[in-house]
Amino acid sequence: HSWRSASVRSTFLDFFCGKHEHLFVPSSSIIAKKGEGSYFTNAGMNQFKPIFLNDVGDGSPMSHYRRVANSQKCVRIGGKHNDLEDVGHDLTHHTFFEMLGSWSFGDYFKREACAMALELLRDVYKIPMSALYFTYFKGDNSLQLEEDLETRDLWLSLGVHKERVLPFGMRDNFWDMGVTGPCGPCTEIHYDHHHSGNRLVPHLVNANSPQVVEIWNLVFMQYNRQLDQSLVPLLQRHVDTGLGLERLTATLQNSTSNYDTDLFTPIFDAIHKDCGTPRYQGRVGSDDLGGRDMAYRVVADHIRMLCVCLSEGILPDRVDQHGHKVRLVLYRCLQSAKVLGVNPGYISSLVDIIVDSLGGTYPELNQSCKRIKDVINSSEDHYYHTLEQGTNTFKKFLRKRKKTGPITELESGDLLSGHYGYPVPMEILTSLAQQHKLSIQIPQRGSEKQTEKQKEQVYDLSHLQSLPRTDDHYKYLYRRTGSEYEFPDLPDTSVVGI
Ligand code: ATP
Ligand code: MG
Ligand code: MG
Ligand code: MG
Numbered sequence: 001h002s003w004r005s006a007s008v009r010s011t012f013l014d015f016f017c018g019k020h021e022h023l024f025v026p027s028s029s030i031i032a033k034k035g036e037g038s039y040f041t042n043a044g045m046n047q048f049k050p051i052f053l054n055d056v057g058d059g060s061p062m063s064h065y066r067r068v069a070n071s072q073k074c075v076r077i078g079g080k081h082n083d084l085e086d087v088g089h090d091l092t093h094h095t096f097f098e099m100l101g102s103w104s105f106g107d108y109f110k111r112e113a114c115a116m117a118l119e120l121l122r123d124v125y126k127i128p129m130s131a132l133y134f135t136y137f138k139g140d141n142s143l144q145l146e147e148d149l150e151t152r153d154l155w156l157s158l159g160v161h162k163e164r165v166l167p168f169g170m171r172d173n174f175w176d177m178g179v180t181g182p183c184g185p186c187t188e189i190h191y192d193h194h195h196s197g198n199r200l201v202p203h204l205v206n207a208n209s210p211q212v213v214e215i216w217n218l219v220f221m222q223y224n225r226q227l228d229q230s231l232v233p234l235l236q237r238h239v240d241t242g243l244g245l246e247r248l249t250a251t252l253q254n255s256t257s258n259y260d261t262d263l264f265t266p267i268f269d270a271i272h273k274d275c276g277t278p279r280y281q282g283r284v285g286s287d288d289l290g291g292r293d294m295a296y297r298v299v300a301d302h303i304r305m306l307c308v309c310l311s312e313g314i315l316p317d318r319v320d321q322h323g324h325k326v327r328l329v330l331y332r333c334l335q336s337a338k339v340l341g342v343n344p345g346y347i348s349s350l351v352d353i354i355v356d357s358l359g360g361t362y363p364e365l366n367q368s369c370k371r372i373k374d375v376i377n378s379s380e381d382h383y384y385h386t387l388e389q390g391t392n393t394f395k396k397f398l399r400k401r402k403k404t405g406p407i408t409e410l411e412s413g414d415l416l417s418g419h420y421g422y423p424v425p426m427e428i429l430t431s432l433a434q435q436h437k438l439s440i441q442i443p444q445r446g447s448e449k450q451t452e453k454q455k456e457q458v459y460d461l462s463h464l465q466s467l468p469r470t471d472d473h474y475k476y477l478y479r480r481t482g483s484e485y486e487f488p489d490l491p492d493t494s495v496v497g498i
Helices: 005-019 044-052 110-124 149-157 245-252 265-275 289-310 321-339 347-358 369-400 409-417 426-435 448-458 471-481
Strands: 067-075 096-105 132-137 165-168 174-176 181-192 212-225 231-244
Touching: 005 067, 005 096, 005 110, 005 245, 044 067, 044 096, 044 181, 044 212, 044 231, 067 289, 096 110, 096 245, 096 289, 110 149, 110 181, 110 212, 110 231, 132 149, 149 165, 149 181, 174 212, 181 231, 212 245, 231 245, 265 289, 265 347, 289 321, 289 347, 289 369, 321 347, 321 369, 321 426, 347 369, 369 409, 369 426, 409 426
Parallel strands: 132 165
Antiparallel strands: 067 096, 096 231, 132 181, 174 181, 181 212, 212 231
8 A cells, every 4th residue: 555645644634534534624834823832823722722721612613522533733843832943953943844633632532542543554554553652641740740650551542552651751751732731641652663673762762863753652642831831731531633644644654754754755755847947855964964855845845834814815025923933934946946947937837746645635725826826926026135235245244343352242143134235134144144254142032122123124024015905914913912912922942133
C-alpha cells in the first residue's frame, strides 16, 4: 500500500468519524479568536477551548459535542509555540502544518484514547510496534503533580513492551495551549525511523534526534492554568489529541523527512523544472553547502503558510501581528527564492500547486487562488524595491560612519526608522549586516520612539492599496479590530522592528 497524504488524512477521519463515531467538525480559522492565547491557531483544540473551560452558550452547537475529530490548519510562529527558527533547519517543523485531531469532551478518557491510537497506528496504518515509543508524564514535585502511572499501565496492558514506555517531565509531557488556559499531562507516541528488529534507542526519544520523531500527542485536559501559573482543575476530564499529518505521512512513505512526501515534492519539482535549479537533495546543516536545500525547504514551507494565511484575508502589512508575521514569512520566502536563482515573479506560480494539494480539505484556498497570487506579486515588487533602497541606504550609512565594528542599538534604530534615508526593514537590515560580517544590536520592541517613527515612515502599504479588498479581508479586519477581538500582549521578541 502506498500512502498518499490525502489518504493518510482521510483514513484518520474515517477511523474516528466512521468506526468510532466521532463527529467531524471542520478546521477553524487560522486566525485565532479572542482568548485563544495566540494570534494564529496553533492546535486543533483552540476552537474547543470554551468546552474545556465549561464556557459554552446553550444555543451553541458545541454544547452537543462529545466525540469529535478533524484536520486543523495550524501555524506556530509566535507565543508559546514558536517553531519559526527551526523551519528549514530540521525536517519536521513547519510554520504551517495540519494537525489531525480527535477529542472526547467528558466522554471516554485515557483507556479508550490510548486503545484507539494504538489500533489506528498498528492495525490501520500498519506501523510496526517495534518502531514506536510511548511517553507518559512522570509528575512534578514542585507543582504537586503525580506521576501518570495509570497511562503507563494502560500502554503495558495494551501490549506495549515496557522498554518502550518512557517517563518525561513538564517540558515534553505536560501540554499547555498558551501562557494561560487549558492544559494537562499528556502521553506521546514517537516513531523510530531506523527501527530494526527489537533494537531499542530510548535515549533518542525527546532528544531532538532526526531518527526518533514525535508524531502524536494525547493530552488529558484536566486543568486551567491561571495568570499566576497556578492550576485549577476543570469540571470534567477531556481527551485532546493531535497527530502531525506531515510527520505521519513521512513515516508511512518511509522517509525521515516531511519534505520528501507528496506534500512538498511537487513544489521542489516545479522549481527544478521551471527555473533550472539543481534538484532538491535533502541535505541539512554542513552537508548542505551553499544552503540550497535549506532554501528549497524554506520556500516550500513558507509558500504553504502564505497561501493559507492570505486565503483568509490577512495581508502582509504592518498593522498588527498577523500582518507582521505574514510579511516576515513572505520576505524570508523571497530571500530563499533568491538562493535558488528563482526569477522575480515566479513564486506566485507555486500557488496552484498548494491549492491543488490543500484546496480539497480547506476550500477557502480554491476561492482565493487568484487573490493570493496578486498579493504575493505586488508584495514581491515592493520587496525588491525596498531591498534596493534599503541596500543603498545601508551602504550610505556605512560610508558615512566614522567608526567600525558592531552596529549599535542606536544605529540600527536609526536605520529602521529612516534616519539615514530610506527606512531599512528589519529582515533586510539583519541580512545586510550579515553579508557585511557586522554584528548588530536591534532595539527592543515597544521602544516608543521607534514605533512612532515606524508608523509615520515605514508603514508603506501603497503596494497593497491597489488590490481589491474582498469580503474575506473585511471579515478579517472586523475580527481583528472588532471589540470582541483582542489579544494578551505576549512577549515575542521575534517581531522586533519589522
Ligand atoms: P515537537 O516537540 O516536535 O516540537 P510538540 O510537542 O511541540 O512537537 P504538540 O504541541 O504536541 O507538538 O503537537 C502535536 C503534534 O503536532 C506533534 O506531535 C507533531 O506531530 C505535530 N507538530 C507540532 N509542531 C509541528 C510543526 N511545527 N510542524 C509540523 N508538525 C508539528
Ligand atoms: Mg514544539
Ligand atoms: Mg514535543
Ligand atoms: Mg508534543
